[in-house]
Amino acid sequence: MNCKITHDGFDVFESIKTASVRSGIKKKGEDLALIYFERQATFAAVFTTNKVKAHCVVYDEALLKNQQIRAVLINSGNANACNTNGYEAIQEMTKAIANHLNIKQSEIFIAQTGIIGEEFPTKKVINALQELKDNLGKNTQNLARAILTTDKVPKIISIECKYADVVFHIGGVAKGAGMIHPNMATMLSFIATDLSLNQDILSKALKESVDKSFNRISVDGDMSTNDTVFIASTNEVGESICEENEFYRYFVGKLTECCVYLAKEIVKDGEGATKFCEVLVFGADNDEDAQKVARSIANSLLVKTAIFGKDPNWGRIIAAVGYSGANIDVDKLEIKIGDSLVYSWGKPQGFDKVALLEYMRSNDSIKIYINLNIGGSNFNLYFSDLTNEYIKINAQYHT
Amino acid sequence: MNCKITHDGFDVFESIKTASVRSGIKKKGEDLALIYFERQATFAAVFTTNKVKAHCVVYDEALLKNQQIRAVLINSGNANACNTNGYEAIQEMTKAIANHLNIKQSEIFIAQTGIIGEEFPTKKVINALQELKDNLGKNTQNLARAILTTDKVPKIISIECKYADVVFHIGGVAKGAGMIHPNMATMLSFIATDLSLNQDILSKALKESVDKSFNRISVDGDMSTNDTVFIASTNEVGESICEENEFYRYFVGKLTECCVYLAKEIVKDGEGATKFCEVLVFGADNDEDAQKVARSIANSLLVKTAIFGKDPNWGRIIAAVGYSGANIDVDKLEIKIGDSLVYSWGKPQGFDKVALLEYMRSNDSIKIYINLNIGGSNFNLYFSDLTNEYIKINAQYHT
Numbered sequence: 001m002n003c004k005i006t007h008d009g010f011d012v013f014e015s016i017k018t019a020s021v022r023s024g025i026k027k028k029g030e031d032l033a034l035i036y037f038e039r040q041a042t043f044a045a046v047f048t049t050n051k052v053k054a055h056c057v058v059y060d061e062a063l064l065k066n067q068q069i070r071a072v073l074i075n076s077g078n079a080n081a082c083n084t085n086g087y088e089a090i091q092e093m094t095k096a097i098a099n100h101l102n103i104k105q106s107e108i109f110i111a112q113t114g115i116i117g118e119e120f121p122t123k124k125v126i127n128a129l130q131e132l133k134d135n136l137g138k139n140t141q142n143l144a145r146a147i148l149t150t151d152k153v154p155k156i157i158s159i160e161c162k163y164a165d166v167v168f169h170i171g172g173v174a175k176g177a178g179m180i181h182p183n184m185a186t187m188l189s190f191i192a193t194d195l196s197l198n199q200d201i202l203s204k205a206l207k208e209s210v211d212k213s214f215n216r217i218s219v220d221g222d223m224s225t226n227d228t229v230f231i232a233s234t235n236e237v238g239e240s241i242c243e244e245n246e247f248y249r250y251f252v253g254k255l256t257e258c259c260v261y262l263a264k265e266i267v268k269d270g271e272g273a274t275k276f277c278e279v280l281v282f283g284a285d286n287d288e289d290a291q292k293v294a295r296s297i298a299n300s301l302l303v304k305t306a307i308f309g310k311d312p313n314w315g316r317i318i319a320a321v322g323y324s325g326a327n328i329d330v331d332k333l334e335i336k337i338g339d340s341l342v343y344s345w346g347k348p349q350g351f352d353k354v355a356l357l358e359y360m361r362s363n364d365s366i367k368i369y370i371n372l373n374i375g376g377s378n379f380n381l382y383f384s385d386l387t388n389e390y391i392k393i394n395a396q397y398h399t
Numbered sequence: 400m401n402c403k404i405t406h407d408g409f410d411v412f413e414s415i416k417t418a419s420v421r422s423g424i425k426k427k428g429e430d431l432a433l434i435y436f437e438r439q440a441t442f443a444a445v446f447t448t449n450k451v452k453a454h455c456v457v458y459d460e461a462l463l464k465n466q467q468i469r470a471v472l473i474n475s476g477n478a479n480a481c482n483t484n485g486y487e488a489i490q491e492m493t494k495a496i497a498n499h500l501n502i503k504q505s506e507i508f509i510a511q512t513g514i515i516g517e518e519f520p521t522k523k524v525i526n527a528l529q530e531l532k533d534n535l536g537k538n539t540q541n542l543a544r545a546i547l548t549t550d551k552v553p554k555i556i557s558i559e560c561k562y563a564d565v566v567f568h569i570g571g572v573a574k575g576a577g578m579i580h581p582n583m584a585t586m587l588s589f590i591a592t593d594l595s596l597n598q599d600i601l602s603k604a605l606k607e608s609v610d611k612s613f614n615r616i617s618v619d620g621d622m623s624t625n626d627t628v629f630i631a632s633t634n635e636v637g638e639s640i641c642e643e644n645e646f647y648r649y650f651v652g653k654l655t656e657c658c659v660y661l662a663k664e665i666v667k668d669g670e671g672a673t674k675f676c677e678v679l680v681f682g683a684d685n686d687e688d689a690q691k692v693a694r695s696i697a698n699s700l701l702v703k704t705a706i707f708g709k710d711p712n713w714g715r716i717i718a719a720v721g722y723s724g725a726n727i728d729v730d731k732l733e734i735k736i737g738d739s740l741v742y743s744w745g746k747p748q749g750f751d752k753v754a755l756l757e758y759m760r761s762n763d764s765i766k767i768y769i770n771l772n773i774g775g776s777n778f779n780l781y782f783s784d785l786t787n788e789y790i791k792i793n794a795q796y797h798t
Contacts (some may be wrong), residue, residue: 037684049722050718051720051721051727051729052717052718052720052721052722052727082714082729084747094767116715116717116718117741117747182554192530225717301785301793302793305789305793305794306793306794308790314515314516315478315516318451318481318515319451319515321450322451322452323448328450330450343481343516373710386700386790387794388790388791390704390789391704391707391790394700394701394708395707
């Protein structure tokens with residue numbers, strides 16, 4: 001049951017076409033993208049938990065009661081949130097797309113990212129639709145680039161798997177950078193599969209996978225109004241999976257692999273990030289406490305700046321454990337950075353300082369292990385360091 | 400009932416002497432300070448809520464059951480936390496101080512700040528005690544300077560008040576800078592009064608005042624292992640206040656004024672801060688929700704970097720309101736920056752963009768008003784912006 005991993009995204013599906021163009025929402029570069037399904041596809045999505053939601057999120061949430069989708073329109077440069085014309089903008093755009101592609105208005109999913117509070121330039125999008133349609137083809141690379149904001153690298157995955165003689169594919173893209181929060185924040189991700197699954201089971205699979213991937217990353221602790229992870233099945237392969245059987249579990253495993261890859265790419269491409277970090281918490285009293293400790297460390301500005309400074313400052317780590325709100329016993333606490341045990345059962349350890357400093361200096365990937373030694377719950381979280389470049393990007397990103 | 404505000408700290412009290420010296424804990428500068436009470440003083444204190452506590456905090460908490468104090472020893476450069484010799488260090492130091500000053504070992508309060516996890520250089524402190532004793536005098540300026548770490552400006556207040564013909568004083572100092580958290584984090588503050596109060600009522604007054612001052616500031620959201628706010632009464636003025644009468648309320652008001660002054664000075668001197676900011680939340684469903692919204696905004700890296708960039712990016716503010724976890728109704732939400740109403744009852748407003756930009760540019764002090772318009776609870780919080788300089792300080796502060 002080997003899998004073949006490539007980075008072709010939607011291009012592995014014959015019945016899915018993509019396109020991107022410059023519509024003029026952003027000051028430069030392409031800013032509008034389309035995913036087109038030649039036949040109706042089953043779909044599911046999860047959204048930001050922010051109580052201030054962009055118009056597209058409100059629109060899409062209502063759309064979920066439908067079973068089928070034909071197109072996803074994505075724009076960068078304008079979040080279409082907290083403005084006065086957002087609702088009308090979506091009505092006009094979906095109507096125009098429906099005409100152009102000869103599909104139903106109710107089969108169009110909308111995702112948006114960019115500045116909050118600006119009026120949405122509907123006309124620019126509508127004027128670009130013909131060109132967008134004309135461009136439809138195997139264009140995942142361009143699509144992945146068009147949805148970026150302050151992130152730099154297109155994030156694309158595709159995978160070919162075989163289960164009981166059924167060969168199926170999963171492929172998708174993501175966009176991240178700033179405002180990334182443990183609870184899945186402006187990040188967008190679009191994933192497709194040709195494996196046949198009904199909507200309920202597809203939705204369940206997405207939630208399970210997101211919980212182990214996009215919900216375990218942190219760049220700055222802020223959470224956006226627009227976060228969306230979307231999945232569609234073209235239902236071209238296999239008999240429809242309708243229950244949590246073994247094939248479902250296999251699919252969820254593979255989907256999670258894809259989501260973890262994209263989530264890690266988002267952290268690596270976090271605004272100004274120089275280090276890719278992971279904190280692994282073991283031995284917590286309960287799952288919630290394990291999460292609290294991981295998030296407290298991943299969101300600590302002092303830990304993040306220490307890692308940027310290549311400093312194995314475990315004092316800042318232990319302080320973050322202490323204020324996490326989790327149940328801890330300092331006398332049982334164990335902290336490891338890379339291979340160096342720095343604190344164990346209430347005592348600082350005589351570790352090799354030169355080796356640890358070398359680890360901080362020469363690795364792009366930093367691992368922090370926390371063992372609370374009081375229970376059986378674990379949690380892991382990916383995060384980035386905090387750098388001058390982050391400040392520069394976010395102090396200069398003007399409204 | 401006018402008050403006279405000065406910046407003499409403990410120098411306004413005849414029976415309190417202070418001193419500071421260089422003991423060599425820090426690489427340069429004075430790092431050891433002493434507050435000496437000529438007669439026994441009643442005292443109270445509040446400490447960090449971090450579950451990882453420095454040895455001095457554990458020691459002082461036990462000390463609180465005593466009623467009287469004669470001396471406070473403070474060092475910077477070493478937090479005396481998570482090390483192996485911390486407990487012994489305090490035993491040896493307090494014994495030596497008791498001998499030098501001819502007071503009881505149990506009448507000595509210890510406060511410490513600096514790096515976590517390093518062995519404590521007890522000998523250096525003991526060797527410096529004679530010089531420290533010899534320096535005792537009206538030295539609040541030097542003391543306030545010796546307890547600084549990465550903050551730059553001594554923070555000192557003194558106030559002379561009159562209530563029903565009783566003239567009394569409050570005076571004190573504080574140290575802050577990094578690791579400042581809404582829940583009173585490495586910050587130290589030492590305050591004295593000559594007004595007579597019993598320990599219970601002094602403790603109550605301190606908690607009330609801290610709740611409206613030091614618990615309402617945020618620099619980076621981290622919380623230290625060493626935070627301490629200490630108050631002592633020399634009991635030289637008035638009849639002892641033993642209950643929450645009118646005089647008590649007057650005293651708490653004045654003590655709060657002093658604490659708010661010191662707390663604001665900590666924020667102004669926050670690591671790398673260029674702007675002093677205040678968020679005022681109104682109309683929340685309950686007190687907890689009002690706090691959640693204020694803290695969500697004050698801790699948002701995107702809001703803090705926008706303010707550093709002099710950008711009135713209200714989209715980031717509204718996003719932070721949305722993910723605060725508080726009960727909100729977007730259609731009732733109102734946001735004001737300075738005098739500009741930017742968002743009202745669910746709609747962005749046609750405010751004067753040039754005027755608002757000018758406000759962001761020319762003011763060192765930025766005010767953000769949030770009205771949730773759904774209830775009667777309010778909360779305010781002081782915070783700083785997030786700058787290149789913060790990153791530089793914290794990435795270069797090496798262990």
